[in-house]
Amino acid sequence: MSYLAWNCHGLGNLRTGRELVEIIRAKDPVVVFLAKTLTDDARLKFVQSSIDFDYRWVVPRVGRSRGLVLYWKASINLTVEGSDRYYIDAVIDKNTENEWRVTGFYSEPDTARRHKAWRSKFTWGKHFESGVSIWERLDRCLVTNSWFMKFAGSRVYHLTCTSSDHKEVVYSAWGSGSGLGADGNILRKVERCGKELGRWEKDVFGNVRVELNRLKQVLAKDKRTAMISGNNFQVREIERDIEVLQDREAIM
Template sequence: MSTLSWNCRGLGNHRIVQALRSTVEKEVPILVFLMETKIPRKQQHKMKEIQNSIGFTQGLIVPSEGQSGGLALLWKPETFVNIKGYSKWFIDAEVICGNVQGSWRFTGFYGQPDTSKREETWQILESFGHSNVLPWLCIGDYNEILRARYTWSRHFENGDSVWARLDRALANEEWMRKFANARVVHISTIESDHCMLCLQWGHDTRNRMNTRKLFRFEAMWLRDPRCPEVVSDAWERGLSLSSGFPIHNCLHSCREALKRWNKLEFGHVGRRISALQAHLQRLEQQSELHGEDI
């Protein structure tokens, strides 16, 4: 099982949404907590479209104030979540497990960016702690710096870099005893200057069965002038088959032809992207040795 937390810096960018969808498919979290969605109340239909695209149709959305802030806690219908409270700084909930693990508390937290007012949001967490009786996990962007692995970076034209730990997951002793093998994985992206935090625990619930991968039509194919010819020839081959349904034959022929053409002309784009992201993460880890500790 896992939860995903990300200061995405705006869901209006389709590349941000694509990165989120890709990580959700890979990590299969039960909860997704997003900060700085930058989606105001009048554009909440966009948030619903994003939820549907990643398969997390349930959730609580805190709209942004213009192009500033905005929170979202998302989950799937099979996950039972009871919202306890929320504001522009947090979403507090009880997660109800249907197994022997019982219930636990989840707080998605976004610290006040204004340092002069940051104490206000820390007081919120302090009040939660005084009243809490459940195993408790608190995850998010605290906008506070700790001496630990960096989760935020900024690079300047003169070659200087600043690295800081702003995003983190905290849990009380009860939660740690319940999920003793929990670990935090930092997922680097080129779409945001914040890493995603993936908190993993328990057995690996990701489906690793050898099922046929879903075929997806790549938009980049349309930019290649050879694409119409590939589709046209494949469609004709499908029509020439004497058995089966013509439309099924044509679609199957097009799918297989496009897959072969993509492999020959473009290679495995998904694997290349994954390899580049892994390389980026290694470079960031190496750069930490030269980053400015602030």
């Protein structure tokens, strides 16, 4: 079972909503935590319908900033324990031997120790018109030793996105407490998901989807080059081209 966490930097535009739908269809998470939603409950309800999730827990935005939301499916036994402007805390399979906690957190509690404790690959980038870029490691998944022993086959993925300057974080939990049933059932789900994605991509988006995929591959390469050269002009140009195609895709 997979979980998605993303600082989406606003859910008010079609491009971000479409990209969220794409990654959920591809990764099939059962829980989704979104930070910095910057929108109202009506829009969050619409997003819930778009991604076909059963429940949501909302921490309202403050003016035009912040805002958190947790979505989850009925197939998982999740209980929200508490929340405030910085986090949503929940428990999976409460009061059972498989009980464990998942907390979606936004903000940095100790900036002085950030680089010392969380060294890893970059998950956030800001590109300025001067050609200079700033790269930071801001988005993470932290687990306890006991959780990792329960889900020993777990993996964390950082996915490139274009509608936010933060990468999406997906963690897949595979182990005795994953609640996914027999291996055959897992394989059937993966196979069915792949087939549905193939049909959806071909029938709905056609050439737009092909070109978007090509540009995203080019963008990933250009970002690596920009980290070395210190010049982000090509990155910003490709990002503009991607935004045009994503806007076209969102209204199709």
